[in-house]
Amino acid sequence: MRCNRLALLLSGFVISPAVFAEWEVNLVRGVTEISHAIFDLHMIIFYVCVAIAVVVFGVMLWSIIYHRKSRGAKAQHFHEHLWVEVLWTIVPFGILVAMAVPASQTLIQMYDKSEADINIQVTGYQWKWRYQYLDQDIDFFSNLSTPQDQINNKATKGENYLLEVDQPLVIPVGKKVRFLITANDVIHSWWVPALAVKQDAIPGFINEAWTVIDEPGIYRGQCAELCGRDHGFMPIVVDARSEADYQQWLASQNQAQEAEQAAADQTWTMEELITKGEAVYQTSCMACHQANGQGIPGAFPGLVNTPLMSGDGLEHARIVVHGRAGTAMQAFGEQLSDVDLAAVITYERNAWGNAGGMITPQQIKQLKEE
């Protein structure tokens, strides 16, 4: 009885598709022509390996079972055999040549640099991605949106834990999209498995990659090159939409930009700025300076009770806007809107017992124009 139930359980493991979904074991087939070609190559070479393994391990197992001393096997004396050795050099070579042909074809296809419909510059920053649509006036940053509480096990983890962002890259299906990939600080790597695009983002270089997505959908990936402490927290989300939906999204982007302009001109109270600033701090600053503002000694400076926090606010703002060359402190001037900058600076100057007063969006605007 017991045994039966165990067997049932085991067969359940093998058959149930729900269980399979959890125990993902293979490459995704993807949603582009290239990703299909790559998937097929992957399966071919896998089966070639399995076939060789069966032969090689089969002979070995046979020898282990039948040519044991305990079974009375006597050792033979051969230790050289010219044509066997020649054969097992030539046959694998032939298999490799047969493999190299489709592999080269796929590679050549991947290098097809012909005209693209849309050009997007992708820049890796520690630790976020920036997307600039070169044919449109659209430029935004894409940050991890998983709450810290989930990462620190204080809240239940959501379905797309660590694979979700505040602003995904939106592109239309059926169009050739070219990515110009580079980095601002260290090397990152832009990778979306379903598109089979993985390309290093290297400071000082612009790499090229492209894709044509067949089906609308949300495709997720991650940075694939060790880029510092938050390397594991640098997801990529591609939202592929139909042409009509894409056009609509473009329009909404322009509206959002106008709204941002208006916000910068409006007057803000200190409380409003602090509330807004806390959220900005969490996405953009907390990774290094920590939730308690203490930083990490030796790596990232603390922000609590320092001369900078109580001193001239403009000096503080200047560092946030222009960054500090040669350190991990980036220039946030181009990453954040004037309002966000004013908000986060005001927040820092008044959090954790600091009392450094406020900075307004207008001051930031002036600073940027200096």
Place this chain on the structure above:
Amino acid sequence: MSTLEQTASTDHHHGPAKGITRWLYTTNHKDIGTMYLIFSLVMFMVGGCMALTIRAELFQPGLQLIQPEFFNQMTTMHGLIMVFGAVMPAFVGLANWMVPMMVGAPDMALPRMNNWSFWILPFAFSMMLMTLFMEGGGPNFGWTFYAPLSTTYAPPSVTFFIFAVHMMGISSIMGAINIIATIFNLRAPGMTFMKMPLFVWTWLITAFLLIAVMPVLAGVVTMMLMDIHFGTSFFNAAGGGDPVLFQHVFWFFGHPEVYIMILPAFGIVSEIIPTFARKKLFGYTSMVYATSSIAILSFVVWAHHMFTVGMPLIGELFFMFTTMLIAVPTGVKVFNWIATMFRGSMTFETPMLFAVAFVVLFTIGGFSGLMLAIAPVDFQYHDTYFVVAHFHYVLVPGAIFSIMAATYYWLPKWTGNMYNESMGKLHFWLSFIGVNITFFPMHFIGLAGMPRRIPDYALQFADFNMVASVGAFLFGFSQLLFIYNIVCCAKGGKKATDRVWEGSHGLEWTLSSPPPYHSFSQPPKVE
């Protein structure tokens, strides 16, 4: 200096000095070999503890035990310590012990340099470990330390790291010179090159690789040092430098380096399998040629680690073809080992168990290597756990299993006592099961899309990560059996005969167990 010389010359007649000075000043190849082996075992445990820290953190999604900053330091140190502290010194230790005995020499050719090349290592690694306690922490940029993460964005302790790497490099080069000099000059009369045991052959080739590439490593870390402290811009794009240059230079060292970690293993397995199959090694000559061609090819394939950096098409094709080509000589070696077992008369003592497991699991690592060689597909595999699975299959059941096989194989010769066979077998089976539970699932999570070197992961990778962590702890704790067995064997036990194994062959088995302090005082005759 003169007292030193005196000790050495009195040594020559009366055996080892007493107390600590025996070990500090020793120029004896056996003492130095022993020190190398103990050092590497210690490093293996230290690096292992770091691996277990990593695996404990990855047991479940979310951050539980350590912060990402420390996680990166752990992966980096684990990789560096395992490569430079565990595997390489273990092979050098084995060479020190066995090469003179196998070629019929009394000692290494340059005994005094031998002492230096060992004693540099404890200092280098102490310094490297100390960086963990410095402000800003230790190296956190991976064992490949790609610039500019390791230059512009590195913690201050990177200067010490560079210094430690220099010292390790010097030690390796001195060790390699010594081995080459010994093999060239001290072979017994009649031992032609084509009569040398395969372990000696593989080490000779490895030594040339070491001499060729260690200066490249030294060069690249020196360029880093210049960038950090002297205002140059080798790797800094803002100053006109080229971060990709770093990778080319690094992998021109790094790819031969991975063969440095496997060629001596080929030699060991080629000694052990014939012994326990009671049959001569199949295809000795083709083994020598295969090993040499692997070594030569290893210099032209470095950029297969860089398929995604944005090379031109022609470069990708070249590196893909040459990489695939390496599968041919490697295949020949595997076929030869199996042909040696075929129609033999096999027994399965612990060394043989490890050697057979080596052949199987290394071959699996070879298969995933072949898959990685296919450039378009590598775009999907690169920098995922698939790669972690691949290189651990060649390093743990590859390099490490061969070292364990060698230890069990020669331990009776070294100590004069037999080790405990059933404990050895238990150690083998636990390690074998542990290794597979740990690293096989990594293929799956890699294919499913988990990048390597991340301290936390998305939920779909959770189950296999848990399995891998359980396996890692099983593997890790099994190693205590290994240490216990070695210690017991060194202390006493059943006396070993001179020709320990029924099927053993080669000069080292003509000496007593343990061998005299100076191996061959009379050069043996080789027919």
